[in-house]
Amino acid sequence: MSLMDLTKKYESPLFVYDTAVIKKQYERLMGAFNDIPVKLHYACKALTNIEVLKYIRSLGAGLDAVSIEEVALGIRAGYNPSDIFFTPNSVGIEELEEAAHKGVSVNIDNLDVLELFAQKFPNKSVCIRINPHIMAGGNLKISVGHIDSKFGISIHQLPHVLKLVESWNIKVEGIHMHTGSDILDAEVFLNAIEILLNAAKSFKDLKYIDFGSGFKVPYKKGDIETNIEHLGQLISDRMKAFYKEYGRTVDVVFEPGKFLVSESGVLLSKVNTVKITPSTLFAGMDTGFNHLIRPMFYGSYHHIENISNPSGNPRIYNVVGYLCETDTFAVNRRINEIRVGDVLCFHNAGAYCFSMASNYNSRLKPAEVMIHEGKDYLIRRRESFEDLIKLQKNTGLFD
Ligand SMILES: *Cc1c(COP(=O)(O)O)cnc(C)c1O
DSSP states (O other): OOHHHHHHHHOSSEEEEEHHHHHHHHHHHHHTOOSSOEEEEEEGGGOOOHHHHHHHHHHTOEEEESSHHHHHHHHHTTOOGGGEEEOOSSOOHHHHHHHHHTTOEEEEOOHHHHHHHHHHOTTOOEEEEEEOOOOOSSSTTTBOSSTTOSSSEEGGGHHHHHHHHHHHTOOEEEEEOOOBSOBOOHHHHHHHHHHHHHHHTTOTTOSEEEOOOOBOOOSSTTOOOOOHHHHHHHHHHHHHHHHHHHSSOOEEEEOOSHHHHGGGEEEEEEEEEEEEOSSOEEEEESOOTTTOOHHHHHOOOOOEEETTSTTSOEEEEEEEOSSSSOOEEEEEEEEEOOOTTOEEEESSOTTTTGGGOOOGGGOOOOEEEEEETTEEEEEEOOOOHHHHHTTOOOOSTTO
């Protein structure tokens, strides 16, 4: 079925995900490393539909969860609790306790919490999230490794970590870093790895070292992306040297979110209005930042294609949403002539789109469809008005 046919069948707006793209990316990432043991934990905050989680599990991945609800989704999707890694920030100790009771691996990013957790779970191994203070990431909002970041335990506090590990006899099974999204330069990433490996030498019982994620994908033709093959080669070489120093091998873990699912997804949306003002040609969509917030939140570029009029004369558009808010998807974008009723396709809508969707303006969330081996499957029905109000209680006071 073509994307146009899918829009007719399931209506607009609609998210569509192609499992073949997820598989290609999974295999590409696994294939980038040679002769070192690599495991991938899918960072599910990118896209949490349970069918997608199940599919990624079937490829052999574990799961990286950042909330207890994501842990529960992972268990629902059939992940073994021991293959789920809980990497939260600023959550209460109760949430970590619940994860530990479920048998999930817990990644701790706070000195006080490390001590508290060790008191409550003296026999449970933990992973420690280190902040190497390397400035990675496309912009400050997605960079989480810098000096002012709330994430991780500062590398400068390593002596303090070691003191706690010794006095509470904490079993440290892994160390972790995640410097942020959109790694552009392999050298910068390697610098962070160097810092983590240096810290790793202080822990004798490691089972894995987790380098997080942040692999950048292209958002348009010719866009820069993380050269994963080059990076994989550099990391493989560096790890082999580390294994010699450390005396044995330990698993290398990555937590790709965007890399696995971004390019697998599109958002299909109908054109409600076309408006010519003295300065600008607007295309007004039946969607807004309630469904795709990345352009407004991060300034992200999403390629937009008019799939109903692919050979129309290109004109220059501002593509905007239907919210009572300035929700601009694209400014001065060259797109084949747009007519009312046309369907536009927003690319790279697999990661951080549906999972960041809201009901702002009391709008309903779109349906999600998965394409697998040439067939289309509805994996979330469109919300209804009833869904929107089902949690509200009528007091009867004003009826
Ligand atoms: C968000 C997140 C990731 C995934 O980042 P991507 O840029 O989507 O690959 C990985 N690890 C942790 C701890 C995260 O919070």
